[in-house]
Amino acid sequence: MSEVITVASETTQRNDRTVFGFWVYLMTDCVLFASLFATFAVLRGNTFGGPSGAQLFSMPYALTETLLLLASSFTCGLAVLAAQRRRKDWVLILFGLTFLLGLSFLAMELTEFTHLVHEGDSWRRSGFLSAFFTLVGTHGLHITIGLLWMVVMMALVLRRGLNSDNVRKLALLSIFWHFLDLIWIFIFTVVYLLGAIQ
């Protein structure tokens, strides 16, 4: 009995270490986003005669994006709960739902980008737009990576089931996804809400 406990606590310790390592990566990623936010805050007024944020962005559109990402963060959390309880069907359904919500978010963001570029308001237009595309684009790149990771994890769960290895990886993926939602709160606030006030 005590042997079982030792083995179990060793796995827990290893899992804790992995989660901690991933956590440290996310915190350094925060510093990356902070520098992009600082750049955006400095350059937000430098429109060089071009349109400002208030003229460019549609508020209901940004709100829809926010709600999609928030809902996907929620379903992702529920999916990890299902994984901890070894409910394979629910894991696949909930991660599938998270994936679809994330994909619609990405589609909306890319539609916004192509629309802006098409209207001649690309990153070459002004300092403000360069900063905007860099900040929001970096977040979108993270979302893309998260979606790819999600596909790989769903394939792994389908093939090998919910072994402890997969459950740990799903937990890491969920931390990553929640983190991206956290970053988006600030993008929504700083870029869209405060942009509309100016």
Place this chain on the structure above:
Amino acid sequence: MNDKPRTQRFSVESYVVGFILSLAFTLTAYVLVVQRTLSRRILIIAVTILALAQFFTQLLFFLHLGRETKPRWKLLVFLFMTMIVAILVFGSLWIMYNLNYHMTLQQMYQYLNNQGDGL
């Protein structure tokens, strides 16, 4: 009971509460901005506070920060990160606004001419 293998299990309630609170904060901020009943200064402060409230809500209910056992390394790394981020963001803004403030129009034209582009 103490050396029972500790598998961290979180409850559904934690996520539901976090989700509802986040929704409330998002929609409040949105309605405040769209309605524009408040003055500009108060609006900026309100929206910033709502964003921070949502940030901490999600940290607690989604990322479960502060729920770990005694050596709280995650919390420590997180606090260190917030310090770096604060220095980075506020430092940049402070320096850049001061530069804008101290640069005269004449100096700016001179600078642009030296760049070879002119205006």
